[in-house]
Amino acid sequence: MIFKTSRRRRIENPHSLNLKLCSARPLVTRVGSSSDSGGTFDDATPQKVSDGSSDFETSSSPISGDGYVGLFIRMLGLDNDPLDREQAVDALWKYSLGGKQCIDAIMKSRGSVFLTVNLLNSESCVACEAAAGLLRMISSVNIYRDLVAESGAIQEISSLLRRSSLSSEVKEQSLCLLSNLSVDEKLRLQIANSDLLPLLIKFLDDEDMRVTEAAGGVLANLALSLTNHKILVEAGVIxxxxxFLRTDFEGSKIIRKEAQSTLLELAKDDYYKILLIEEGMVVVPLVGAAAYKSFRPSLHSWPSLPDGSELNVKQNLKGPSRYGASELLLGLHVEDDKNTKLEEAKKNAIVGRTQQQFLARIGAIETEDESNKTGSPTSDQRFTILPWVDGVARLVLILELEDESAIAKAAESIADSSISEHMRTSFKEAGAVKNLVRLIDHHSESVRLAAIRALERLSVRSLKDSDAFGNSTYMILNILARILDPSKEMKSKFYDGPVNGSKKGWNEARTSTPNLTSSLQTFQEGDLSDPTFLSRLVEILTSSSPVLQTKAATILEFLTASEACREKIISLDIESALDSLFRQKFFNEAGLAVSAASRLLTRLLDSDQFRKVVNSSRLTDSLRNILTSRIPLQNKDWVAACLVKLGSLWGPANLGSENPINTEVMLYETIPRLVEQMKDSYSPEAQEVAVLELNRVISEGVVDSSRVVAGEGGIFPLVKLIEEGNDKVVEAGLAILYNLSMDPENHPAIIAAGVVPTLRRIVLSERPQSVRALHLLRTLPT
Structure with missing residues (x-):
């Protein structure tokens, strides 16, 4: 990175300075290095930094005015007039621009560094700028850098930069001095742990781009030390x-490169990479410009969606473009076309894809400069950072190349970047899923594993080849189950009564059917209805671990939305497989599998074909045993839902005249759930709903309902809600407690919960609930 050092101010008294010191030499440049050692800054052409040293090759021409160096160094003395000191340091700064030979002449008097550092305290901006500039030049030579730091330059620069008003020139020179010092590993740690870091971040927003660039250079150097990463991130540097890397940023290329360098260093940590992605950036592997030569997109002039369908926009161009420029322009046109009804994600996918394909066609991706900017050329893992629209499109494009290493790297990056619904949707719309599914059959194991990992993270919506099962069964089932999970939608249909307090309850929800057809349309139904594929899923229900059983049941539940799949699932004797799962032991470990299988059975009961062949009595007995077992309460919801549906379909005639199913559902699922909601919910609204619903259940006279409330520990949270709740909660809570008080065995617990003082306060307040509170007091042994 190159910074030009130039003077923008003339010396006020040239006769006192002997301008021969300012010889006609080229200006000094600052060159940033990505390595921790070696030459870092050089004099301008024809001088250069030698590899691994601080030596400079300088012109052999004599420097006019060398004899005045000692004079000006003496003028830096603390006993001299401030104006003389200012003019002396200014002259020495100009002289130092001559290169290392001039700097060596100044450094013959080592005290000059201490005197120059002292001038950083000056109230004169001219003196501060010149002092910082001179120290910057001295610190550009490796052998003098430690002396500058030991003279207190870092501390003085820290104080200087905290001043309320500073000129841009002072800021620039001071920050460039810090950048030179931060080349040293130990000095980086000192700078990062000082008060300078917040100032550096603040200067990133400076009005003068030169100051912003200089601040970015310091941060880029600080990021080279792994120990600084946590400090930088916590300071808010990302x-x-x-x-600076977003597409809408218009400014210096230098600060873009500095920002990219810093963020790439931070992205080496997986957690910090997540923070980077949350800021709209994507880390993309550099696979080499040669890899893109294998890219062969179809040459058509009309942009399409990732599924290949054409866009319904007005077409003005005719014929394909050799390099895809027409598609690029049309893709950009789609983004601005108000008449085109496309989701934002689809528009971004089109724009990103057309831009990256255009760059690939003209050979502009990963030019030599771009490939070399990310660190050591010997590194096997090189990356760049792109805005998410371009980054997503670039990764998907790499998946279409022939280079196996490049494909595997891109798939890994897709997996790492899929941390949010936004990113997963972006990759899906960009066409990543279809490419990753294709790569599952790739001959390279590294490509296959990377593709499977990416699909797992993306919650892939299709997996077509049944041969993909085998050692990868768990991973592939996990891929399918993560996305083919209709449980949330099912729950909203079947389970909204008890949760929201409505009186619809289970019975009125029994005919509700979730609409999964729209999701199924994204699949090729013929492949998913393959008998071998379905038979494997049914087999897993009976012979695998509870984890795999849960995933298989979830996938099968989703597939029942397709009539073709449902008929084949029923023909595979799914009823026997479900009954086998329901009758297995160790329900505590198999709770999730039982819940998923109950959802599947509930879904199948919507089918007339299944209802004609199912043995409802056998399945009902199995589910009732599960409901009354000690499996986790959260796994009983779908067991209860399925039981209610079975009871509603076959009626009391087949299930007994009293139809005890509803009672068992209330005692073993509804009441325990409501008590848990009263105890554990942080929402007062949810607690109110639970109290009102519980009062409704108990008032209906369900046998043993009061006993279950007490047994589930409902008395203490009930008393607490009576103390803190509104009138409706108090009224319902007192009614429940009154019913509980009818059993003398509950009296000790009610009194221990502290209800007596609460009841007395209600009675004395003459609230509408006073009468009920008085009756309850008279019932209790107080």
Whole structure:
């Protein structure tokens, strides 16, 4: 990175300075290095930094005015007039621009560094700028860098930069001095642990781009030390740097490169990479420009969606473009076309894809400069950072190349970037899923594993080849189950009564059917209805671990939305498989599998074909045993739902005249759930709903309902809600307690919960609930 050092101010008294010192030499440049050692800054052409040393090759021409160096160094003395000191340091700064030979002449008097550092305290901006500039030049030579730091330059620069008003020139020179010092590992740690870090981040928003660039250079050097990463991230360096890499940023290329360098170092940590992605950036592997030569997109002039369907937009161009420029322009046109009804994600996918394909066609991706900017050329893992629209499109494009290493790296990056619904949707719309599914059959194991991992993270919506099962069964089932999970939608249909307090309850919900057809349309139904594929899933229900059983049941439940799949599932004797699962032991470990299988059975009961062949009595007995077992309460919800549906379909005639199913559902699922909601919910509204619903259940006279409330520990949270709740909660809570008080065995617990003082306060307040509270007091032995 190159910074030009130039003077923007003339010396006020040239006769006192002998301008021969300012010889006609080229300006000094600052060159940033990505390594921790070696030459870091050089004099301008024809001088250069030698590899691994601080030596400079300088012009052999004599420097006019060398004899005045000692004079000006003496003028830096603390006993001299401030104006003389200012003019002396200014002259020495100009002289130092001559290169290392001039700097060596100044450094013959080692005290000059201490005197120059002292001038950083000056109230004169001219003196401060010149002092910082001179120290910057001295610190550009490796052998003098430690002396500058030991002279207190870091502390003085820290104080200087905290001043309320500083000129841009002072800021620039001071920050460039810090950048030179931060080349040293130990000095990086000192700078990062000082008060300078918040100032550096603040200067990223400076009005003068030269100051911003200089601050970015310091941060880029600090990020080279792994121990500084946590400090940088906690200071909040990622958001302000990420903004320089966004597509809407118009400014210096230097600060973009500095920001990219810093963020790439931070992205080596997986957690910090997540923070980077949250700022709209994607880490993309550099696979080499040669890899893109295998890219062969179809040459058509009309942009399409990732599924290949054409866009319904007005077409003005005719014929394909050799490099895809027409598609690029049309893709950009789609983004601005108000008449095109497309989701934002689809538009971004089109724009990103057309831009990256255009760059690939003209050979502009990963030019030599881009490939070399990310660190050591010997590194096997090189990356760049792109805004998410371009990054997503670039990764998907790499999946279409022939280079196996490049494909595997892109798939891994897709997996790492899929941390949010936004990113997963972006990859899906960009066409990542279809490419990753294709790569599951790739001959390279590294590509197959990377593709499977990416699909797992993306919650892939299709997996077509039944041969993919085998050693990868768990991973592939996990891929399918993560996305083919209709449980949330099912729950909203079957389970809203008890949760929201409505009186619809289970019975009125029994005919509700979730609409999963729209999700199923994203699959090729013929492949998923393959008998071998379905038979394997049914087999897993009876012979695998509870984890795999849960995933298989979830996938099968989703597939029942397709009539073709449902008929084949029923023909595979799914009833026997479900009954086998329901009758297995160790329900505590198999709770999730039982819940998923109950959802599947509930779904199948919507089918007339299944109802004609199912043995409802056998399944009912199995589910009732599960409901009354000690499996976790959260796993009983779908067991209860399925039981209610079975009872509603076959009626009391087949299940007994009293139809005890509803009672068992209330005692073993509804009441325990409501008590748990009263105890554990942080929402007063949810607690109110639970109390009102519980009062309704008990008032209906369900046998043993009061006993279950007490047994589930409902008395103490009930008393607490009476103390803190509104009138409706108090009224319902007192009614429940009154019913509980009818059993003398509950009296000790009610009194121990502290209800007596609460009841007395209610009675004395003459609230509407006073009468009920008085009756309850008279019932209790107080």
């Amino acid at each position: 958001p302000p740097l990420a903004k």
